[in-house]
Amino acid sequence: MASSVSGRGSSSGVRSRVRYPIGLKLILIISCVLSAALSGMIFLASFFFRQDARVRIEENNHQTAQVLGLKVGDDFRGLVSRMQFLLSLRDASYTENFFASAPEILFAVVPGKTEYLNAAKAGEWAFDRYSLERILALEAPALEKGKTIPAVINLSPHLGKPAVAVVAPYREGDFEGTLVVAIDAASAIAALQARGIGWSFVVNESGELILHPDARELSSRQDLSALPIVDRFLRSATDNGQTLYRDASGAEYLGAFRKTGFAGLGVVSVVPAALAFEAVDAIQRRNLYLMGAVLSLAMIVVWFYSRSITRPVGVLMDAAHRVEAGDFQLDIKPKTRDELGALTASFVEMGRGLGEREKIKEAFGKFVNKDIAERAMRNELSLGGERRIAAVFFSDIRGFTSISESLEPEEVVEFLNQYFTIMVSCVEKTGGVVDKFIGDAVMAVWGVPVSSGRDVAAAVDAALLMRASLADFNSRRGGPRKPVIRIGCAINAGPVLAGQIGSSKRMEYTVIGDTVNLSSRIESLTKPFGVDILVSDAVRLELAGAYVLETMPLVTVKGKSEPQHVYAVLGKAGDRAAPLSLAELRGRLGLKDFALDADSFADEEEKKYKIEGRA
Template sequence: MNVKRFFSKLKIRAKLISIISLIIITSLTGMIFFASYFFKDDTKIRAVELNHKVAEVTSLIMLTDFTSLVEKLNLMGNTMIQQFPQKVLFTDLFFTNDKNLLYVGIAARKGDRLLFENAIFNKSYFSENKLTLANMNTINALYTESFFAAFNNEATVQNVSKSFNVPVIAVALPFQKNPNQSVLSIIIGYVKLDKFLRAFPARDIFETFMVNRKGDVMAHSEGKVILSHGNFLNLPIVVEMLKSRLDNGQKRYRDADGSYRLGSFKKIGFSGLGVIATVSEEKAFAAVYKIQRQNILIMIIVLTLAIVIVYFFSKTITTPIIRLFRATREIEEGRFRVDITPASEDEIGELTRSFVAMGLGLEEREKMKEAFGKFVNKEIAEQVLKGGVKLGGERKTATIFFSDIRSFTAISEKLEPEEVVEFLNQYMTRMVNCVNMTRGVVDKFIGDAIMAVWGAPVSYGNDTENAVNGALMMRNELMGFNKGRGGVKKPIIRIGCGINTGPVLAGQIGSEERMEYTVIGDTVNLASRIEQLNKPFGTDILISEETCHLIKGIYRVEPMRKIKVKGKAEAQQIYAVLGRNDDPDSPKNLSELRGLLGIDANVNIENPVEEEVKYEILE
């Protein structure tokens, strides 16, 4: 609220500077944002692609190396179980050709331990590091549980670097099988990771490593991670790889330090191993953030220049704007003829001329609205001026009302024409006010009769209740109107009202030269017929069964004898409205109503004797 008050007190020049500054800030900020966004998005795509490529290439290298290792171990195993003179020479040759190979053993399972039937080792390495077969037996015992998986026809890879103080893995494979393909013995090979780690070089922003299905690190660009037997099972990218059914994928995640990283994985297809390549977003997007800082500096410079220019330029436009503002106040107060002249030929000058023309147009519109409202209901006039009334017709559910002065012809014959007009104007003013107060629309005057509509052109939801309320108001108004009346020149007036609710066709109906808004349909015809029944029934307000159903419980009504209406196959039940249930002073029965209205209690209910019979009262 304080901010609003502050800006409301600013001068136009200050507001103009503020607005233009805001536009410049918004525009440049948007430009910086979108440029950075797209650049960042492009950088991210490239980083993800590169990540994926590194993981894929590294995985392919690992698959090749492991395939070669499996073949070599199987060849060595087959050599070890055979007996021939040059056996030792051949086995030593394996270690000579591959110095990373440290130990190969063939073992069978005996209870919860391994029984090594045959074993060979890299004599040169063992001698240099003072290792013996007894040491290897101890190391093998440490990883026995992991090696047991090979008896289930699964290859297993285990990080055993702690036992050697250098990066070393142990690979266990099923070796000898019986005819039922059950594994009888496994072959275990210990291999230094020197060759493998060539595929995991240290990079500036990328980190690449290999894990097994337990999340244990098998290979990493940092040797200390391997030697410490690191486990990355808590990393979201590792979790994603282990649970994924696909052999590759990527994920954005937050590491233990809270930094976001982009990660990609590629499963090797051997022993549940997978290669993961990650990159820090901060390092990957360093160029993006640098450009953002440069763009912000440019924005500050541009904004400063813009404020200086706008400050001097605003002096040339604030005066005409202030004059337009004062003219706006005059129009708000209803003075549409504003006395301002254009001070320039630019857009503000054109705006001033247009503003003056607009004032004259509003003045003309107001005059038209006032004149139009005298001949057409004000609500319809406003809807027509707003374009809210459709050309042609539209189906609506509405409540139709008809009223008529009883014995009007006899009354008018006793009065001069001027007196008839004066009397009708006084009567119509009171009745129309009742319609307007209950949100109804006077459709037309038919001599002394009034036709009104609730629910068209606008419905308020409780149109039927409003219509009956309007009729009850007319009853009270008429009793007030009749006070002090009596005699030839001021006769007592009695009216009949008929109300019906149902579907109608509402719209502008007429010829091309003259149209009027009205409603037509069977609902209208029945309302007119019901109004005519007030005289034979000795009532003043009659409603249809449909109307009665919609206001059930709100009004005190009394059923009348059924009628047969022209154009209707079935008999119609109509009801006399006595008053509202919440009105303690309303009549309790027809006798009280007739006494209140001065209607003869001995009503002779007869069918009409006319050339055209419009209704018939049934027994």
């Protein structure tokens, strides 16, 4: 069985089929390992550097918010105290000196009682009494609220300049009102200016922006409550906190807040994460460049090493091609004493073994059934015949001749393939073996070559499963090109002779005997009896009442001198979906009622059976 294809003449063809050479795989594997190790080290180091940087920035943020929170709270509380003291004096000369020492104050007003206007600041800002009345009118709700609790208002949208107003309860004797003090916010904004890479801002208890280092941000009332750090400030039960968050644009920030303890104000300090971790990212990039250089050097070393492996493997590839072509006599010899040398020696032995197995393989080609062939390969079948007890099943399609005459040959083949696929599936699901196909007929056995212990019941289960599967199959059929299919099935049980039968050139594993013949004869009775499943008396005895059977008339079949009892299968005992009578069964399957005379015969040319009576 040697082939003329061998050696160098075929090596180029064999190696052209190699898509991923070993050298390439070695480079990829080692590169992946090195990449994983180095990148793991780099990213772990970057992670810890980043964590350390984050801790330091969070501490700095926390301290900044702490200091500014205390300062803002103290400044506003001090301003309210000074103004309340000023109002209690009612001394015009002191008032002038007070405004001279506090030029940032624009006005101090107790609506309905007292008004003080800093003339210098009012002149600088072109602020007059009309402007004051307009502001008081616009902020009336806040002033009313200020009678009970302090508040801070952003006046920048009204004045066009950075300014805030402090609103606090004012009481003098029986009078209860609101103290409103407006100041230039420039000095407060200066305190919030960026510190290195971060900045701070002030919000009130509603999340509204009050002070910001960029005065342009104060030109309109901004609600920052949706900002995660502000939201956390609003919901926090503690005086301070910090978090890493993203804003609406996706930019990441490290933020901290501190409650001032005055008017519900809070100071928020933030640092952009991109700037905070810029040094860490730069170190990470340098390490990645170094990793690339190491990988490049490793690839060069591995490439040269891989050639010491790929050459012997190439020889084995050529030998494998010779085996593929049928030449099992290999003349290659090991050239090394390592694993590749041992593999070469084993490969030569494998070639000899394959030569022997090729002979056995020819015998397996004679088996039609896959399960039988596999059992034979595992030495689970004895050569020759053996007596076994089995359940034998036959089925065929009613009116197959007329169906095939109405269809094209290709349609017949397609239709049979679909039908046989369903039938074979039912047999295999119940542990049976398809023995053969005889035209449109199916022969199957249970208990050969191995018995399950319930072979007869399994055969009946298969027939019932075929009934249900065929009903589903027929639900998608109808019309001249896809006719509805009706079948007849028969099951008999008893002794059979099982073995390899055939000629010296072609054999098949099958069963023969009187049990097989009677099963075939019973199957031909399904049409005149108007049923789809018939079983013999031997099957009835094995079922022991587990199935609902309907007794049919006695029949005399060819090859049997005594009349035979046969039974129609309605279904499993206790199955509510099973038909209750033959009439119901025939109605479901569209079968004709039993209507033959007692002397009728199935076939005038070959009398296979005779019906002795009626059901």
